[in-house]
Amino acid sequence: MSQKTFYRRRALAARLTKLITQEAVGSAVASGVFLTAPRRTGKSTFAREDLRPALEEAGALVLYADLWKDLTKEPGAVIVETVREAIGRDEKLISRLAIAPGLEAVSVGRVNFNVNKIGLGKEIGLTKAFEALSDETKKLIVLIIDETQHAITTDEGVAALFALKAARDELNSSKHYGLRIVCIGSNQSKLATLRNSSDEAFFGASMVQLPMLDKDFIDWYCKGLDLPHDLDPSDVFQLFQESGCRPDLLSAAADDIRFDFTVGPKAIVVRLAELVRAHAEALNANLRTVIHSLTPIQSAVIRVMGSKGEGFAPFESSTMELYAKAIANAGIATSEPKVEEPDVQLALMALQEKKLVWKTSRGVYAIEERLTVDVLRKDGLLDDLV
Ligand SMILES: Nc1ncnc2c1ncn2[C@@H]1O[C@H](COP(=O)(O)OP(=O)(O)OP(=O)(O)O)[C@@H](O)[C@H]1O
Ligand SMILES: [Mg+2]
Structure with a gap:
């Protein structure tokens, strides 16, 4: 079985590890x-x-929860499971928890403890579980949550984040060895909703923009490409940047020409560029089809959301007027369009179902993907909507 190899970003990992593990005043x-x-x-x-390896090398215990790994699972449950798994791996820890105050004593010898007792509203809450993990391992714990924005779409996910906040505050006291929570996500405004209001779980957390894969990645990538002719990495890097620094687009294009023996050494870069653009276009074309199949009110709502960005307030009177303007702009209304709140409510639900829009459990809305906004803007659908 071949194992996929990756370009290693050690310097970046070392810098972030330092940021995460060291606590400057x-x-x-x-x-x-x-x-x-x-x-x-x-x-x-x-x-x-x-x-993860860099943090482990620095002596931390790393837990990794991917909230999108299984979309049928409640995000809160995924976080709890990650903690259970870490505890389940350590027999000593299990016995420590099994004799935690408030639980029935266990028989000597093999410990009779079920990790399912750990969880939100269970006998052993997340704070207790993390305390045990911290005291047993005497290590700084780093919990990495991938696609964190998913947690705030459900009540249980929000409850898990608040439980983590409590655990974090306890573990960062002088009694234990510290807990750092690293949240990963692609949409900055969604992550910002987790961070910005003082009653949110991560008020004041640092926001770090992860740099894009760089020229060294492209050098590494070109070496391993195995195409009929070599490519100049500078050309490929330019193409990579033009296409949003997404390795998948390059790989899909490279697969298309790997067995094309008709393409000559000079033409290969031109062909690669055409294919990358074609793949990027195909992604946009799918999205365009969805956007152009929306009803007038759904289309108006997403366009107003796109033009308002983070300040979008769905039911404010100025926003309601903008929906009407958006419908009129599109030339689809026969008379002065009238938009009512229930129409907007229904449109927002439909947009969520189509995975164009994301909603927190508290009713804050955002466009699911940045690409959607780019396509709307490119097609002139955001013009004149302020
Ligand atoms: N360092 C790397 N070396 C080789 N390939 C990479 C590297 N980083 C990313 N890729 C490739 O790029 C693609 C996207 O990577 P990945 O899934 O990590 O991105 P992501 O930002 O987490 O995506 P998403 O937004 O879908 O969560 C994958 O096919 C992956 O194999
Ligand atoms: Mg990802």
Whole structure:
């Protein structure tokens, strides 16, 4: 079985490890660190292949929860499971928890303890579980949550984040060995909703923009490409940047020409560029089809959301007027369009179902993907909507 190899970003991992593990006076990292970068640019790969090993090397115990790994699972449950798994791996810890105050004594010898007792509203809450993990391992614990924005779409997910906040504050006291929570996501405004209001779990956490894969990555990538002719990495790097630094686009294009023996050494870079653009276009074309199949009110709502950005307030009277303007702009209304709140409510639900829009359990809305906003803007659908 061939194992996929990755370009290692050691220097970046070392820098972030330092940021996460060291606590400079006045630093906000103890509140949490948010790592963001656009979709498909290598966040999860970096977290798994580079950051996790670097943190472990620095002596931390790393737990990794991917909230998108299984979409049928409640995000809160995924976080709890990650903690259970870490505890389940350590027999000593299990016995420590089994004789925690408030639980029935256990028989000597093999400990009779079920990790399912750990969880939100269970006998052993997350704070207690993390305390045990901290005291037993005597290590700084780093919990990496990939696709964190998913947690705030459900009540249980929000409850898990608040439980983590309590655990974090307890573990960062002088009694234990510290807990750092690293949240990863591609949409900065979604992550910002977790961070910005003082009653949110991660108020004041640091937001770090993860750099894009760089020229060294492209040098490494070109060496391993195995195409009929060599490519100049500078050309490929330019193409990579033009296409949003998404390795998948390059790989899909490279696969298309790998067995094309008709393409000559000079033409290969031109052909690669055409194919990368074609693949990027195909992604946009799918999205355009969805956007152009929306009803007038759904289309108006998403366009107003796109033009308002973070300040979008769905039911304010100025927003309601903008919906009407958007419908009129599109030339689809026969008379002065009238938009009512229930129409907007229904449109928002439909947009969520189509995965164009994301909603927190508290009713804050955002466009699911940055690409959607780019396509709307490119097609002139955001013009004149302020
Ligand atoms: N360092 C790397 N070396 C080789 N390939 C990489 C590297 N980083 C990312 N890739 C490739 O790029 C693609 C996207 O990577 P990844 O899934 O890590 O991105 P992501 O930002 O987490 O995406 P998403 O927004 O979907 O969560 C994958 O096919 C991955 O194999
Ligand atoms: Mg990812």
